[in-house]
Amino acid sequence: MRSYLPLIVGFGGYNAAGRASGHRAYERMIYESLGQADQRAVVDSLRNLRALSADVADAEVLAGTLVRKLEADVLDADQARLAVNVELQNTAANNSAQFELSARQMPAKLPENWHVEPMDEGGKRFRITVAEPLKVRVPVTDSLQVKAAGQLPSGFKPGDYYRSTHHPRGLQMSVLGASDAVNSVGIDWQRIQDSVDPDDVAVYSSSVMCQLDDTGVGGMMNARVLGQRSSSKQLSLGFTSMPADFTNAYVLGSLGATGAVTGACATFLYNLRWAVEDLRRGRRKVAVVGCAEAPILPEVIDGFAAMSALATDDDLRKLDGVAVPDYRRASRPFGANCGFTIAESSQYVVLMADDLAIELGAQIYGAVPGVYVNADGFKKSISAPGAGNYLTMAKAVGVAKTLLGDELVRNSSFVQAHGSSTPQNRVTESRIFDEVAKAFGMERWPVAAVKAYVGHSLGPASGDQLAATLGVFNRGIVPGIKTIDAVADDVFASRLSITSTDQQLGQDACQIAFLNSKGFGGNNATATVFAPDAINGYLKHHYSNAELKEYEHKRELVVAERDRYLAGADAGQLQPRYNFGNDLIDENGISLNDEEIRFPGFAKAVSLKDSEGLEGF
Structure with missing residues (x-):
């Protein structure tokens, strides 16, 4: 049985750096390395996202992004x-x-x-x-003891873009993030759906912390104590599976597979792993994967602060010897740091099996040959890092070496670090990278840590990494860790390249990325991601010149449609997909026999002959 290569054909979402699609959030991270025209495009896109007038200065537009002091429309940290x-x-x-x-x-x-x-x-x-x-x-x-966070751009309110009554903020972000990813594909979803069986689609999405604001579980849990009544929606909308459920029911109208895996800070990669395994084995043809998290709440901040996990104002003052903390630099991966910075984010990708992508002419942004997950074994502390991350990193690099060879891994790969900005993480994670670099022959392995820009969004954190990685593939610039003055003395960096400025390596030197995530409880995950150029050999091996030429022709039309969407999104026209109460499936129209089942509104039937690979049973 042939295996398939899972290809990234669309991506989108929103975090403190802005909108992911079109590489806008990534470009905010490398803003200083862009030319004047590209800087203008980034500022204009953010200006429209924030609904600001043309007379607002560019510096003010940019100031309302990235990690910064908490703002009252999200959480008034002083009140x-x-x-x-x-x-x-x-x-x-x-x-x-x-x-x-x-x-x-x-x-x-x-x-x-x-x-x-x-x-x-x-x-x-x-x-x-x-x-x-x-x-x-x-x-x-x-007044909260923690006042820095990675908030969505100032003034951007996801719920204003669709009928979001009673929806928790995390679900509002999920609708917009999943919509951005699906729209960025450049192929109408109905056409994708008509090209496959209903059961060939999958959605894997979740949140770690549920929906903890007043419209979700948080409101329900506080209702009795506050002398209030729980609403009929707070419990149901608070499930960790709701980002997947909303995507299926209101964004895609999917009948396919669904799942919501959680693994602390590795949650995005856990969901990505399900999709990659499904597509590789031919069980699904298209998958929408993502996470949405809105944890900037006083109760959540209190909880993490009680664990000494967050960078408090007092600790930042002591670190810098100043009276007023530099909130913009609160998150400092691999530098002198004192804790992570909490953030909100919604990140989604659309994956296709390579045969479907070639058939439809999809634009390819990257490929994910594998995602590796391992636990730590016996632990002294549930929150302490452990041995499992050695396994995930080594296996991720190993598969890249097997598929693409020694030279490309040594000379054209980079790491997207978990980089949580805690003193313990900077030592333990850097040691793993340094040991893996030694084993595989890397001398100056580039390391990025996007939490320096957008903070730690918990479940979607690796989605933030992946969106930035696709930007690196596009421009060949690895974002520097600009919030640090220098690499801390206890960081293992003899074979690593960790810099406070952007590393302008060029596309040829950025062909493979390793996305690393370390979560509480021993939830380690590492993904191997290939740039589009790195998979040319695979495509030429599996498809004829005529097939690839036809694919390129179809792709031109897809890219043109994608560009129309991105231009509208840059202008503030986000076009969320939210279909509530329409196009319902008439169960009287379902046709069922012992070989297949058909549903009204879906072009193809679902076969009931699937043996789950047990033909010789």
């Missing part, structure tokens, strides 16, 4: 909500406290120490007497 428990001592002569309540405010079950007297005949108000100290919870505001 974060809090509740304090206080005990009111009785000071009256009779050692009792009195207060009044309306009938609506009276609890259904009265506390034992309350003495209640009606104040009117209609029973509309009551006087309450309490003969002992009264314990109450008082809502207040407080």
Whole structure:
């Protein structure tokens, strides 16, 4: 049975650097290395995304991106909500406290120490007497100890672009991110769907932290304590699988395979692995993969801060010896650092098996031959890094060597580091890279760490890495870690190239990328990603000159359609795909026999003869 190469034919999403499609977020990272015309395009795209007028200075447009101080429209870090428990001592002569309540405010079950007297005949108000100290919870505001985050560009509100009533922010971002990726393909989704069986499509997408804002699980969990009622949507919209469910039900209308894998900070790569395995084995022909996370909430920040995982304002002050922290430089992978910077992001890619991509004329942005996942074994601490990442990195480099050869791996590969910006990560991850470089003969292995720009978005973090990687393939510029002054002394970097400026290597030197992710609990994952030029030999081996010539002709039309979408997106016309309540499948129109099943609205049937590869059973 032939195996297939999973090709990246579309990508999109939104993070602190802007929109992923068209390489705009990546170009924000390497802004200083761009020519004047390209810089103008980046600024104009961000200006329209932020809905700013033409008279706003370019510097101000750029200032509302990347890691920066928390902004009030996401979370007011100086006025974060809090509740304090206080005990009111009785000071009256009779050692009792009195207060009044309306009938609506009276609890259904009265506390034992309350003495209640009606104040009117209609029973509309009551006087309450309490003969002992009264314990109450008082809502207040407080200043967070962490005020830096990787927020979406200032003023960009995902929910404003479609009918998003009651949707948690993470799901709003998921709809827009998945739409951006699908639209960027340049091939109408209906045409893709008509080209394959309904069961040949897959969506793998999730979030790590659920939807923890007030419209999701966070609101449901707080409702009783705050004296509120849970809504009918908070529980259901809070599932970690909702990014996949929304993509299936409202973005694609898919009947295909679905899944929502979570693996802490490696979650994006866990979902990517499912898709890659499906496509390689021929079980699916197209897959939409991604994650969406909106964790910039006081409760989440408190939780990570309690673990000493975040870069607090006090630690940043001490690190730099200043009175006011430099929030822009809060995330400092492989430099003198003190913790990671939390972020929000939504990142998606569209993968196709190579035969379908050639048939449809899809633009190829890269290929993913493998994603490797390994645990750490016995651990001293659940949050500590361990041995499993040696396995994932070595296997990822090993498959690249097997498929493309020694020379290309040694001279034309680079690493997208997890680079969380913690003191422990800079030592342990760099040591792994250095050891792998030694084993495979790399002398100056380029290392990038995009969390320096966009922070740590948890589940989608490797999606941020992948979007930037596709940009590197396109321009040959590896983003420098511009938030550090120098590489920390305890970093293992004898065989690594870690710089604070962009590494302008050229496309020929950027043919293979290794995306590394390390998550709590021993969730290690590394993906091998090939640039388009690196797979030319594979395509020539599997397809004739005539087939490739026809493919190139079809691709011209696809690229033209893609460019029309990207031009509109740059102008602020994001075109989210959100189909709620329309085009429903009429179950009376389903046709079923013992060989196949057909659904109205889908061009092809699903065969029921699949033996799952057990023909010789």
